[in-house]
Amino acid sequence: MSMAPDKHILLARGLNKTYSQRSGRFGFGTNKVKALDDVSIALRAGSTLAVVGESGSGKSTLARCLLQLQPLDSGEVMFQGNNLASLSGHALRQERRHLQMIFQDPFASLNPRMKVRDIVGEGLLIHEIGNPREQLEKVSRILERVGLSAGDLNKYPHEFSGGQRQRIGIARALVLEPKVVVCDEPVSALDVSIQAQILLLLKSLQQEMALSYIFISHDLRVVRHIADDIAVMHKGRIVEQGKVAEVYAAPNQDYTRNLLNSIPGRKSLAA
C-alpha cells in the first residue's frame, strides 16, 4: 500500500487465527481450519474499508479479532500507537471506547429485557462518562440523530421494527463517540427500502462524526455504494485489495472476477 502510514487510523499486520474442529463420525479427530491466514489491512482515517467474501471466508472472524473480541494466534493491530493484541484488562477497555461494533441481526443483538435508554446508555456507564443527567442527554441526542425520538427512551426492543432496531444498534455504538466502527453485515437482514435508509444514515454519520468504518459484507452492490476501499477474502486470505472503483472496473484475481460476475442482475444468465 502506497498510502502514508500516518493517514491510517487502524493497521493490522500478519493476523493469524486457527480454529480446531472436531471431525470424523464420532468427533475423535481434530481438523484445523485457518480462519485468518496472514491477513493485513489498513484503514484510512475517515474512510470505509469493505471486507467482502462468501460464507466461511473468515471476514467475521477478522471483525472480531480486530476488536480483540477473540484472541489472535499472532499478528498486531495498531490503533493510536498501541498494539491492541498486546493489551488486556483496563488498558484494552480504554481503547475499546474508540472502537465500536454494529451487528447484523438487530433482533439477536439487543437485550430484550432492557429499555432503549439502558441499551444505548450502557457504554457510558461502563466507561464512566458523565453523570446520570449528562448520560441521559447524550442518549437522547444520539437517538434523535439516528432517527428515533426521546419518546422511545423507555421502550423495549420488541416494540420496534427491524430497521428501527438497527438504528438502536447504531446509536448504542455511536454514543461513545468512537473513532472506528466495525459494521458486520449491518444491512443484510433488512428489506431493500430500509437498507437504503440505513446506508445513507451511516454515510452522513461518518461525515458528521469523522468516523472510519470497516464494513463486513457479502453484498457487492452495497459495498460499491458505501466503501472507498475493498479487501476480498477467500479461505482466510486476502486475495485482492484496492480502491473500490478500480477493483470493480478491473479485478486482478479470477476469484474477484467470478464474485463480481455473480452479482444478480449484472449480466443476463444467457451470457
Next chain:
Amino acid sequence: MTELLRIENLTIAPVSAPEQLLVKHVSFALESGKTTCIVGESGSGKSLTALAVMGLLSDQLQRQSGSIIFQGKDIAGWNNQQLRKIRGKQIGMIFQEPMTSLNPVLTVGYQIGESLTEHLGLKGAVLKAKVASLLQQVGIPPERANSYPDELSGGQRQRVMIAMSIACEPAMLIADEPTTALDVTVQAQILKLLDELKSRMQMGMLFITHDFGVVADIADNVVVMFRGEVVESGPVNQVLSHPQHPYTKALLDCVPDAEGLKPLKPIDYAWLKTGVAA
C-alpha cells in the same frame, strides 16, 4: 403459449381478523415455459400467495375469495386429499432453507425417490436409475445418492431440493426465495440451473424473490406486490426499465447498482400515499 396458472381476485385474511386483509384481490397469470417473478418486501404477501396456490396456508389463515385455475381446473376449493395428487407431481416446490426442508436422517437419494414411488410407482433398479439421472441433471455426482444432507454443502442441498421438485416432471415449479440463503456465486449457478431446467422441461416457474437483481436475471414477467396488493405487473423489461407505479419506481431507486452510478434514494412513504413529496 399456453396458460398454465391463472389467479383471480385472491384475497387472504387471518381467521381471527377477517377484515385485516393480508393479500388483496390479487390476479395474475403464468404461461408454460415462462417464469413469473413475484417481487416485494417482507409483509407484501408474496409468500402467502405462493402458499395459497399449493393449498398450504396455515389453519389460522383463510382464503376469503378468489380462484386458482391450474391447467384449466379451479383448485382453490380442493381438499388435502385432492391436492396431494398434484403436489409434487404436477406442481413442484422449492423453499428458501434447504437444510430445514430436508430430513437429516434419510439419504438424499431416498428423499428424491419418495415422490417417484408415491406418484409414479417406481421401485428397485428403475427407481435407482431415475434418481441417479436426476442427480446428474442438477449437477451432483450420482454416487452422492447415499449421502446424508449434512454431508453436502448449502448449494448441493439446494440442488437436491431441485432434483426432488422436478422428479415427476411437474408442469409448474414454485420457488420461494430459493437462493436467498446461498452465497452469491452459488446463487448464480442455481439460478442458471433453474432457468435451463425450465426451458428444457417447458415448466412454468413461479419465482418469489425480494431481489430485483434476481428478477432481472430470471423473469419473463414480473408481479410487484406491496402491502398485499399487486401494484404493477408486466413483462420484465417493461417493469424494470419503465416502471409505472410510484412504489415500483421508489423500490427500484433503493436497489444499489453494481456500478455505483446511481444515488440511493430511500422510499418516501408520505409521497407514495399522497403523491406530494414530504
